[in-house]
Every structure is written in structure tokens, then in C-alpha cells.
Amino acid sequence: MKFFYQDWHFESELPLTVISQNNISYHSHCHPEVELIYVESGSIWIGVNEEKQLVREGGFVVCGSNDIHYFEHDKGKDSRVLILIFKPELLGSLRIWPGDFQFATPYLSQSAETAYLVDLMYSILQENKDTQTGYTMVIKGLLLQLCGSLPRYIPTLPKDKEPHEQRARMQKILSYIENNCCSEITLESIARHFNMDPHHFSRTFKSTLGFNFKTYLNTVRISLAEIKLESTELSITDIAMECGFTSIRTFNRVYKSLKGRPPSHLRKGD
Template sequence: MRAYHEKRHYGSDLPISVLQLHNFSFLAHWHNDVELIYVKKGEIRVGINSENWLLKTGDLAVCSSGDIHYYDGRDLESEIILVIFNPRLIGSPSGWPGDVHLVSPVIKNAEEPGGSREKLTAQAAILIERMLAEVSEKPKYYDTLLVGLLYELGGSILRFAPTEPIDPRRNRRLGSGRQAMREVLDYLEAQCFRPITLEEAARQAHMSVYHFSRTFKSTTGMSLTAYLNSIRIDKAEELIRTTELTMLDIALECGFTNVRTFNRAFRQFRGRAPSSLR
């Protein structure tokens, strides 16, 4: 699980990634690119901004530019396909969808049997599977076909998913709150090597402790302490694999006060002792 403001780097000049993932988990993060989630089978918990859902087979979700989102596949079985792309690829450099707002970022497959949403998820499944095949096999002119499939997928979402006109005042209000949380996530990533209290994090967000605690939990799916420990464990795992530092040095370097606390947190998030990586 990784955190923070993700600045995506694509493996080619084509700014799109199509990934199939098993039992995926990923800490709350945000980026300017659009992210589409299709559940091929099973179940996965997904949070987008301050809401969360249990997505099931056939469900589709859309993370627009700047949305804070996370994945929690713990204790669940799932196969998902992620389509992540820069919106300029389909002519929307300032974000997609540009002139309307999706009523909900989640399109549930089973909510409307035989209706427009079921038609959308069925069509999305075909298009996303084709996109995955094109990226995996890279046949001749796959990049041209990939962009065409993306246009068709985007058009299908806008045709069949409920949308509403953009309300500038509502957007400003929501945008302000999301910006505050994005700044907090960046702050935690930069400062996680030292103790950070709930009061300090709340000040960064310009919120009361009570309001911040509730907002942070609904946005990230976990408490501030758990979120910080997740970031610290990610950093510790990298140091264990790439350096010869002692476990004590690694624990202190990553913001833990002692080895015992470090070992306990590592077992909680990785299910094994940190020493098992060496």
C-alpha cells in the first residue's frame, strides 16, 4: 500500500495504464489522472473522497481528477482491472468529465437489472477487457485502437450513467475540503518520520480535532495512527530490502519510537516479522 499525491509515470509516450490486479489494497492517494475501476470478479472495498462502497462483480467506479481514493482488499477475494489515463488523451486536459458531474462515481451492476446501468457495465466490461488485451499483447497500431476504445468507454459512461450540471458554488465548497485533505496527505507523507499528533494534523487542515478525525477516517478508511503506520511500514520495507541498516536504525528512521512498536506494526500490516525480509 502506498500513499500521497501520486505523480504517474507511464512506460511509453501514451499516457494510459491498464492493469489487472488480484486482492488489491492501496492507501488513500490522489492524482490528476482519471482512474476507472472494473470489478471482474469478487468483492473489494473502495473509497472515493468521503464515501466508500463494497464493489462486487460487474461494478464500475470512476475517480475523476483530484479525487482522493483508496482500495481495501483485505479479507476479500477480487480481480479488478484499473484503467488510468491522462484526460488530455481524450481531449479533456482540464479534467474528465469536463462539463457535467457524475451523480455517483459508482455504477452498480445489479441495481437496475435490464436497465441502462446494467447495459453500461456490460459494455464497459467488453471495452476494458479489449483494452487490457491490447496493452498486454501490443499488436500493430494498438495505441491507436486503445485511444479509440477509451473514447468509446468514456462516451458510454456519459450516455448511460446519471449526470447533473456542474454547480460552481457546490464545486468550490467540495473542492476546498478536498484540497485541505490532499494537503494533509502530502504533509503526512513528508513528515511521517517523526511523531505527528491528531491536533497537529487538524491544524494543517484548518479543522477542529473532532471534525478532522471524522473527515480523515471517512476519506482514507482508517485512523490517523493507522495511516501513518502504513506509510512508515512502506518506507521501512524499502530500507530493509535495499540497505544494511539495523532494525533499530530502520525503526527510528521511519518514525517508530522503538523496535517493539515497529515489529508490532509490521506484523499487523504485513503478517510477518520485518526480519523475515532478510
């Protein structure tokens, strides 16, 4: 499975996709593609690297290449987001974007500037849907306008080496959790693996991701279990054990606490 470091496969001629989704909830992950998010309605918690913010209708969020980010449903409230994901190569010969600077914050509140950015996003969506003659060049031009405008509206800073190194270490930690989530992992064992004091590991993990270690581990396990529930004939008990849970009772409790309903809703025959 590859939850954490997503490998996007694009269906159109361009390495780009536009998604509109209701009540999205997705745990921490990263990818080399740029991800731009616009909250069309409602409100949603969006974390980017060390920051987390409740983004309300009209808000705009920038996730550069390899930024760790996640979506958390604002409980009791509906939301709809428009997400544009594309490879940095569409901006030129860049391997990552932004390359020589970083944004002071990934968040931009509703304003005339966000309205302009969102108009560009909707234009890209329409061009990608219509695929009229020359649409690939038009989309590239719109993307350049969009990303060229962002540093005008959001303050920028020089690339900071230390946070970059901390982020790289957190990416390794998340990859380790993903690859070993079905085995027994404890806070102490993973801290030891990365030569960190458990208390420091716990504080760093939560301040970076907005979740404590146990919640994140359970989220990854439940995500894997959902795939198995929908794509295999295995029993719920077998799936629970395969995904690292010690009992079906624990699995049911954790699943319901994260998803709000029992895992059996994915198995109508069970």
C-alpha cells in the same frame, strides 16, 4: 517518497497502463490521471473521496482526475481487479476529466452496461499488448467510447465548488502527512497546523478516508519501511526509527496488525 500524489510513468507509447492485480490494498492517494477499476472476481473495499463501498465481482468504479481513492482488502476473501489508468489528454485537450460535471456516485454494479464498459477495457488491454499498426488511434477511439458512455450509465451533477474545496484541503493534509511522516506528528499538532479543531479534524479525516488519523499515519510509515526493507541493508531497528516509530516493539506490532505477518518476512537473512 510519493505515495499520496502519484506521478505515473508510462512505459508504452501512450500515457496509459492496464494492471491486473490480486488482493490489492493501497492507502489513500490521488493523481491527475483517470483510473477505471473493474472487479474481475471476489470483493474489495474501494473508497473514492467521501464514499466507501464493498465492490463485488462485476462492479465498476470511476476515479476522475485528482479524486482521493484507496483499496482495502476484504479480509478472508480473495479478489482480482483490472485497473485502467490514463492521462486525460488522451480524451482531447482536457487537463482533467471530467471537467464540467461530476458523477453522482463513482460506483456501478454489475449490469449489461458494465459488461459493455469492461469489453472496451479488455479491447484496450489487447490493443496495448499487441501494438499492431494504428493501435494508438484505435486505443484513443476506444477510450472516447468508454468515457463517453459513462455519463449515460451513471447519473451526473454539476461541479460542486464546496466539496471540491474540502477535497483540496484534504489533499494538502495528506501531502503534509507524507512529507512529515518520519517526524513526530499528533492529531493535535496537525489539526493546529491546519487551523482546525482536533475533534472536527478527526471526524472529517475518518469520514473522507475511511481510516482514522493514526491508522493512516502508520500505514504511510509502514509503506516507507517496506521500501527500505527491500532496497537497503539497514537493520530493521534502524528502519523502524527512521520511519517515525519510537521502538522496534511498536514497529513490529503495527506492521503485523497491518500486514498480517512480521517485517522479518522481507528479510530472509534477519
